[in-house]
Amino acid sequence: MHSHDEPLPHRPRRVLVAGVSGAGKTTLAARIAAITGGKHTEIDALFHGPDWTxxxxxxxDVHRLVGTDSWTTEWMYDAARPLLADKADLLVWLDLPFLRVTLPRVLRRTVRRRWRREELWNGNIEAPLLSFFTDRDHIVRWAIRTRRKYSGVMPQFVAEYPHVVVVRLRSQREVEQWLGGSLMPAVTG
Structure with missing residues (x-):
């Protein structure tokens, strides 16, 4: 597993970004795509139909995505994970402090989206904030419940997909350093 200051062994073309809800996967995926020149496809937009179905x-759609030469997306949804991992050459794991970074992000994002009634994917908007108390799968409750998931998943991922370089980023500072340093030499070199 690579850290933020290790150069990549090759220029990435097919990139996954992993992390719990609120870690910043979609934002980072878009930034990586801008640097690598690959297309960013937000996997939530492929998964969610109207009324969150x-x-x-x-x-x-995932098969079509991975069949292209260059892409970046979030590593989510159990049915899609193996398809994505088989074709990826880089996985970036956002392993940020949950209480200090990720939880405040998911709270701010959820409240902002609901307050502004922002359309997310295919006409969907965040559920009323009170659904936090009634919906076991409310995004904030989901983030809390799954916050340790990747610590257990990553060793298995590394063993099953040895062709995928894994970069673990543990702070926003490491994210910025990696984007500005370790990713760039592989892209420009």
């Missing part, structure tokens, strides 16, 4: 075309 899963789209029947999801897996077919």
């Amino acid at each position: 899963p789209r029947g075309e999801f897996i077919a």
Whole structure:
């Protein structure tokens, strides 16, 4: 597993970004795509249909995505993870402090989206804030419940997908240093 200050062994073309809800996966994926020149596809937009129903075309869309030469997306959804990992050459794991960084981010984002009634994917908006108390899968409750998930998943990922370089970023400072240093030489070199 690489750290933020280790150069990549090759220029990445197919990139996954992993982390719990609120870690900044989508933001980082878009930034990586801008640097690598690959297309960023937000995987939530492929998964969620109207009224938060899963789209029947999801897996077919993931197959189309991974069949292209260069892409960046978030590593989510159990049905898609193996398809994505098989074709990826880089996985960036956002392993940020949960209480200090990730939880405040997911709270701010959820409140902002609900307050502004921002459309997310296919006409969906955040549920009313009170649903935090009634919906076991409310995004904030989901983030809390799954906050330790990747610590257990990553050793298995490294063993199953040895062709994928894994970079673990543990702070926003490491994210910025990696984007500005370790990622760039592989891209420009």
